[in-house]
Amino acid sequence: MTTFHFTVNAAPVEVDVPGMRRLLDVLREELALTGTKEGCGEGECGACTVLLDGAPVDSCLVPICQVEGATVATVEGLAPAANELDALQTAFLETGGAQCGICTPGMLMAGRAYLDAGGGPDDDAIREAIAGNLCRCTGYTKIVEAIARAADAHPGQAR
Amino acid sequence: MPELTTRTEPAGAVVVDPGRIASGRARGAAPLRREGPAKLTGAAKYADDLVFPGAWYGATVRSTDAHATFTALELDPTFDWSSVVVVTAADIPGDNIVSSIKADQPILVPIGGEIQHHAEPLALLAASDRAVLRAARQAVTVRTAPLPAVFDPFASDHIFAAYELGSGDPDAAFAAADVILEGEYRVGHQEQLYIENNAMIAVPSEDGGVTVHGSLQCPYYVHTALKRGLGIDDRQARVVQAETGGGFGGKEEFPSVIALHAALLAGVARRPVRMIYDRHEDLAATTKRHPAIVRHRTGVAHDGRLIAQDIEVVMDGGAYCTLTPVVLSRGAIHAGGPYRCPNVRIRARAARTNTPPNGAFRGFGAPQTEFAAETHLNRIAEALSLSPLEIRRRNVYVLGDTTPTGQVLRSSVAGEEVLERAAEASEYVRLRARHIAARAQRAGSGAVPASPLRTGRERVASGVGLALAWHGAGFTGSGEVHLASVVSLELTGEGAIRILTASTEMGQGTKTIFPQLAADALGVPFEAVEIAPQDTAYVPDSGPTVASRTAMVVGGLLIKASQRLRDQVEAATGGTFAATYRDYAKANGLLRVDQRFEPYPGVGFDDETYRGDAYPAFGWAACVASVEVDLDTGEVHVRDVVAADDIGRVIHPVLAEGQVEGGTLQAVGYATIEEIKLRDGRYLNDRLATYIIPTSLDAPRITTILVEAPFDGVPHGAKGVGELPMDVGAPAVIAAIADATGVWISDLPASPERILAALSGVAGVAPLPPGASEPAAAGGAGR
Numbered sequence: 001m002t003t004f005h006f007t008v009n010a011a012p013v014e015v016d017v018p019g020m021r022r023l024l025d026v027l028r029e030e031l032a033l034t035g036t037k038e039g040c041g042e043g044e045c046g047a048c049t050v051l052l053d054g055a056p057v058d059s060c061l062v063p064i065c066q067v068e069g070a071t072v073a074t075v076e077g078l079a080p081a082a083n084e085l086d087a088l089q090t091a092f093l094e095t096g097g098a099q100c101g102i103c104t105p106g107m108l109m110a111g112r113a114y115l116d117a118g119g120g121p122d123d124d125a126i127r128e129a130i131a132g133n134l135c136r137c138t139g140y141t142k143i144v145e146a147i148a149r150a151a152d153a154h155p156g157q158a159r
Numbered sequence: 160m161p162e163l164t165t166r167t168e169p170a171g172a173v174v175v176d177p178g179r180i181a182s183g184r185a186r187g188a189a190p191l192r193r194e195g196p197a198k199l200t201g202a203a204k205y206a207d208d209l210v211f212p213g214a215w216y217g218a219t220v221r222s223t224d225a226h227a228t229f230t231a232l233e234l235d236p237t238f239d240w241s242s243v244v245v246v247t248a249a250d251i252p253g254d255n256i257v258s259s260i261k262a263d264q265p266i267l268v269p270i271g272g273e274i275q276h277h278a279e280p281l282a283l284l285a286a287s288d289r290a291v292l293r294a295a296r297q298a299v300t301v302r303t304a305p306l307p308a309v310f311d312p313f314a315s316d317h318i319f320a321a322y323e324l325g326s327g328d329p330d331a332a333f334a335a336a337d338v339i340l341e342g343e344y345r346v347g348h349q350e351q352l353y354i355e356n357n358a359m360i361a362v363p364s365e366d367g368g369v370t371v372h373g374s375l376q377c378p379y380y381v382h383t384a385l386k387r388g389l390g391i392d393d394r395q396a397r398v399v400q401a402e403t404g405g406g407f408g409g410k411e412e413f414p415s416v417i418a419l420h421a422a423l424l425a426g427v428a429r430r431p432v433r434m435i436y437d438r439h440e441d442l443a444a445t446t447k448r449h450p451a452i453v454r455h456r457t458g459v460a461h462d463g464r465l466i467a468q469d470i471e472v473v474m475d476g477g478a479y480c481t482l483t484p485v486v487l488s489r490g491a492i493h494a495g496g497p498y499r500c501p502n503v504r505i506r507a508r509a510a511r512t513n514t515p516p517n518g519a520f521r522g523f524g525a526p527q528t529e530f531a532a533e534t535h536l537n538r539i540a541e542a543l544s545l546s547p548l549e550i551r552r553r554n555v556y557v558l559g560d561t562t563p564t565g566q567v568l569r570s571s572v573a574g575e576e577v578l579e580r581a582a583e584a585s586e587y588v589r590l591r592a593r594h595i596a597a598r599a600q601r602a603g604s605g606a607v608p609a610s611p612l613r614t615g616r617e618r619v620a621s622g623v624g625l626a627l628a629w630h631g632a633g634f635t636g637s638g639e640v641h642l643a644s645v646v647s648l649e650l651t652g653e654g655a656i657r658i659l660t661a662s663t664e665m666g667q668g669t670k671t672i673f674p675q676l677a678a679d680a681l682g683v684p685f686e687a688v689e690i691a692p693q694d695t696a697y698v699p700d701s702g703p704t705v706a707s708r709t710a711m712v713v714g715g716l717l718i719k720a721s722q723r724l725r726d727q728v729e730a731a732t733g734g735t736f737a738a739t740y741r742d743y744a745k746a747n748g749l750l751r752v753d754q755r756f757e758p759y760p761g762v763g764f765d766d767e768t769y770r771g772d773a774y775p776a777f778g779w780a781a782c783v784a785s786v787e788v789d790l791d792t793g794e795v796h797v798r799d800v801v802a803a804d805d806i807g808r809v810i811h812p813v814l815a816e817g818q819v820e821g822g823t824l825q826a827v828g829y830a831t832i833e834e835i836k837l838r839d840g841r842y843l844n845d846r847l848a849t850y851i852i853p854t855s856l857d858a859p860r861i862t863t864i865l866v867e868a869p870f871d872g873v874p875h876g877a878k879g880v881g882e883l884p885m886d887v888g889a890p891a892v893i894a895a896i897a898d899a900t901g902v903w904i905s906d907l908p909a910s911p912e913r914i915l916a917a918l919s920g921v922a923g924v925a926p927l928p929p930g931a932s933e934p935a936a937a938g939g940a941g942r
Contacts (some may be wrong), residue, residue, distance in 0.1 A: 034208035035201015037404070040438040044847035049352055051328050075201035086285045096813040099821065100666030101198030102205060102355040102404025127855040134847075136352050136405050137306040137666045139820030142813075142856040 006067045008033065009077025019065035023057075024048045026064050027074060033103045035075040040135070046133030048108035050074050056113040056132075074104035078112065088112055088150040097146035099137035107133045111147045121148035171848065176255060179737045189811045190685045193670040194402070200615035204282060206358035206374045206401040209434045214431035215422045216245070216292050220282040220299055220851055221444060222274045225840030226308035229268045232282055236297035239649050243295045244428040246283040248272070251423065253390030256381050257479075261319070263637035264479035264516065266388050267420045276478035277841040278339045278444040280418070283426040285432050286360025288793070295795070308513040308931035310840055312452070312475040315510035319476045320484035324769045326563050327502030327575045329458075336458025340539050344455070346907045347929025348752040348835035348842075349448035349828075351520050353665075355404020356441040361421035363430045368395025369422040375414035377703035378404045380659045380725035382695045384415035385422055395907035400693035406665040408519030411705050412481050413445050444843040446518030447835060449474040449486055449509070450930025453494065458502075463543055463550045466498040472507035472528055475930055477516035483509045486517075488635050490495035490524025492773045495563055497629035498554040503563040506767070514840045514932065519705060521822065522885035525630055525831065533626040533890030538903060546591065547625045547894060548582050566798065569761075569876065573868035577781040578627055580864050585783035585801035590623040594898045597621070602901075612654050619787050627781045628886035631774030631868065632706040632807070636764040639909035644702035644756045646716040648724050652748040654741040656681065657689045660701040662713045664693075667881055669709055674808060675876060676714050677791065682737045699753065701819045707778070707879030710810060712756065715873030722874075759872035776870035777882040781803040782823070783890040784859070788899045790918065793830075793911030795826050796893055797859040805866040807878030812865065816823070818880040820833060828853045828889020834908050835906040837932035854918035868932035 001016045008031060011149045027033045027050070030146045036059055039047030043058040078086050085093065088111050098104040107130060114129035126147045127140070131148035135143060196205040222229070232247060234240060248255050248269035257264040268274050268281050281301055288291040309315050325623045333339060359373035368391050378398040385396040398418070403410065413919035421434040436445075451474045458467035472494055478485040491507035527692055539549040555574040561567050582588065597620065633639050647659035658677055664670040681688070691697055701713050725736040727750065732739035743751070764771035785799040802819050809815050832851050836843040869876025891905060895902050902917040906929050916925035927933055 008885065009375050028208075032210075033201070033202070037205070037355070038207070038437075039908065040437070040847040041357075042848060045354060045438075079200050085196065085199060089196075092199055093195045096192070096817045098192065098195055099353070099668075099817055100405040101194075101203055102353070104198050104800070105201050108199065111586060113764075123860075127858075131436045131856045134354060134852060136354055136407070136852065137824070138817055139822075139824035139861055140858045141820045141861050144819060144855065152892045 004068050004069045008072045020063045023062040024059040047103050047106045049109045054108050087153050091149040093147040095146040096142040103135045121151040180681045188383045203402045204778040205856050208247040211431035212434050212763050215285040215287050217432045217434040218283045219280050222279040225237040225277050226306045227303035229274050231302035233300040238298035243286040246423045253388045258387045261480040261500045261787050283424050285428050293924040298522050312510035317511035319509045320487050321508040323506050325504040329467045329502040329504045333458045333503035337461045339458045340537045341456045343906045344453045345928045348451045348648050351407040351409030353405030357417050358435040359417045359421045360433045361425035363425045371418045372399045372401050376410045379700040381415050381418045388419045396551045398695045403462045403665040407521045411519035421609050438847050448520040449517040455535040456929045458862045463553045467502040468495050468500050470494045470505045474509040476509045477514045480518045481518040486524040490528040493525040494528035497556050498522035498558045513722045522882045523888050529628045530889045532883040537894050563771045565774045571776045571868045571870045573779040575804050577779045577803040581781035581783050581801050581803040587783050600726050605737045620899040622895040622899025623785050624891045625783050626887045626890035632776050633712050642702040645699040646754050648720040648752045649697050650744050650750040653742040657867045659691045659698045661698045662709045663704040664703050675764045675904045677721045681725050695897045709882040710877040712722050716754045720752045722750045722808045749752045775872050776878050778878045780887045781881045782887040782891040784895045786895040793914035801862045804883050805862040808867050808869045808876035809865050815880050816863045819884045820861045822884030823888050824858050826885050830892035831908050839935040
């Protein structure tokens with residue numbers, strides 16, 4: 001066991017776990033942040049996508065030893081307050097971008113990274129940005145629409 | 160859950176002919192998805208998110224043989240077994256049977272019993288932590304004596320089900336036909352690939368029963384299976400649906416297996432046990448879409464009218480029956496396509512092979528047979544120099560036509576309408592003319608004379624393809640009568656309005672459309688109606704959440720229950736329900752209405768003769784796909800799809816469009832990239848790295864046109880939308896590939912290998928047919 005320090009959704013955390021424990025497991029089982037989902041465990045589906053120092057990563061492929069001192073953002077940290085949704089979540093809700101919801105947390109994080117990097121409502125660019133996140137329900141149409149709507153609503157992307 | 164005030168407009172839905180929509184529709188703006196905020200904030204609890212203190216982890220010991228005698232299970236004596244639970248067939252308190260149509264599938268193969276497929280469950284393990292569980296799994300040795308295996312359904316002597324249906328005199332009619340065309344079409348396994356794997360947690364109860372929490376579509380299927388396998392009663396068995404991350408049929412019958420396994424372990428361990436499959440296990444061991452071989456012989460007149468159809472359908476059921484007879488039945492009834500033909504013979508059978516069992520998957524037999532029917536019709540059109548659009552115009556069912564089961568289509572027939580809408584919106588005629596010109600220019604100009612392989616001028620060829628389908632709404636034949644589903648509606652003493660139904664939410668929108676329907680019938684706001692959890696301790700058996708039946712059948716019952724509740728309250732109070740129900744509830748306490756299914760008037764089917772109304776109504780769908788084919792690599796990119804779907808009546812445009820878009824992409828995957836390869840009866844690509852599904856970059860731009868031809872047997876006219884788009888996408892893509900290249904692909908998926916083999920005209924370079932298992936020797940390394 002080793003002690004690791006990092007921040008999750010702006011809160012400092014400390015965990016005692018083996019260094020090769022997956023970030024996904026640490027989030028779900030040590031920190032009770034079960035919003036991040038496991039779909040395949042081998043970096044194919046993107047359901048476990050979180051932001052590591054602002055960049056989207058598959059948390060099933062990240063050992064916790066690589067997270068020391070880093071900043072992690074998960075779906076639980078998106079909403080600005082309880083009973084509120086951020087612009088991207090709202091767009092997903094309004095356009096029908098979430099169906100079964102299991103890819104949604106990862107999809108939101110990929111979308112958030114795209115918007116934070118200044119991404120606009122361009123269809124091709126959005127599809128490229130979420131190409132690592134599989135969805136089996138929507139055909140992606142309404143997910144792309146949701147991200148484009150959020151980009152339109154907040155040009156230049158201020159959170 | 161956040162209180163949200165934003166509302167969405169019904170965007171993008173093109174509704175045709177509103178004059179035909181039944182009156183009384185008070186739809187307004189569609190409400191937001193009821194459980195949406197929980198899913199968007201990470202608060203929604205899927206099975207693996209649920210915490211049960213002291214729970215152990217479960218695992219399944221599986222066969223590595225396709226067919227063998229299970230001779231022994233050896234536990235390494237040097238391993239510390241004191242902190243591990245081992246369960247074998249000998250520990251099963253009830254029947255060692257997974258309850259389904261036939262009693263042929265064991266929960267665990269007993270020692271001395273016959274292993275029927277690779278990855279079959281032989282024993283169960285549970286331990287307090289995953290490391291111990293992994294070590295225990297390594298300390299188990301399975302001993303078997305191999306038996307000869309059958310992988311080819313034509314070579315199997317075990318038939319799960321067979322049907323013959325038809326009309327007229329096909330043999331005489333063929334003699335009178337101007338043109339006769341034959342064709343054989345093959346489709347392979349397809350994985351549902353819900354992004355949440357199968358998962359179940361069993362919690363033993365003090366009365367000797369068990370509660371399972373899990374990812375599932377049909378609470379009462381699991382309930383029935385638990386009672387039989389554990390030998391417990393209705394009250395001792397309890398099934399609670401967790402938030403479910405997609406189903407598509409893959410969580411219709413299979414959850415009974417994993418629930419039984421978890422429950423057996425929990426019973427012996429006397430503590431909660433978590434059975435959470437990883438993706439590899441889910442792909443290797445759970446049900447797939449049935450592979451099928453479909454042979455068509457069709458007689459037509461010079462003007463394109465269908466005179467006679469002779470169709471043979473052979474499905475591979477895998478090692479156990481599961482739902483195969485009903486999958487086959489639906490496939491057979493839909494096998495002729497949505498076309499008038501006076502002389503039809505359809506023979507269908509499903510055989511056992513030593514491969515993992517196949518089961519429910521969106522479309523349920525119809526995507527297989529309608530791919531064949533549509534592709535064959537396009538080849539007939541080509542042989543007659545008719546356009547694919549024109550041959551459909553001349554044959555599509557219209558009001559008053561009779562189907563091969565003798566069903567007269569009395570209402571809600573929209574084949575022509577969806578066909579014309581899709582063709583018009585996609586500019587099908589213009590695009591096709593352009594591609595014909597491009598093909599003519601390309602022909603003979605390449606390096607290989609007369610070959611459609613690429614010329615020096617262009618590498619990518621464009622094509623457009625059209626397909627049409629019908630899909631029976633609800634259970635086949637008298638299935639709904641046998642189900643006798645019940646929906647309950649409560650007005651509680653506190654004044655809450657609560658829907659009680661076993662219909663599950665798995666992304667399609669049950670939890671949103673049900674409160675919509677009830678609120679509409681009661682005259683109260685959407686927000687005033689609650690929906691009870693899908694927990695067999697509270698909700699009645701509303702039947703399974705399958706067969707596109709939820710909106711039509713269960714929704715219809717809910718409206719009737721709402722009308723009865725409203726009438727009772729209004730008769731007592733003399734005021735409107737909306738104005739008086741709270742006071743009524745305070746004064747009178749709980750009021751509950753139970754609404755049981757009653758046969759739709761004028762709808763009847765004879766299971767023995769296979770004659771009559773196979774479905775109360777049909778949905779109709781047309782699809783136009785535009786593709787680009789890389790003539791060097793054989794790669795297909797589906798660029799655009801226009802889908803026109805008649806779903807009876809649209810309850811929620813955004814959710815309905817979502818069903819069409821998602822089903823269309825699953826069909827595009829079926830057509831182009833999704834394939835299970837087998838060796839010696841084992842799935843080779845049993846990981847997400849090797850079984851691939853479309854990404855956002857592979858997905859076409861999808862335009863959805865919702866058409867409304869209401870079914871008059873239910874108050875709201877809805878016919879269901881879930882499966883319809885799955886039937887029509889693949890044949891449209893194959894037609895588009897033919898439009899681009901001039902070659903017909905008869906096996907799905909149209910992989911680059913198959914396309915290049917067809918382009919080169921050298922059949923020998925084609926891969927094995929879909930669904931076929933290559934012998935171990937050919938694979939070299941073997942297992």
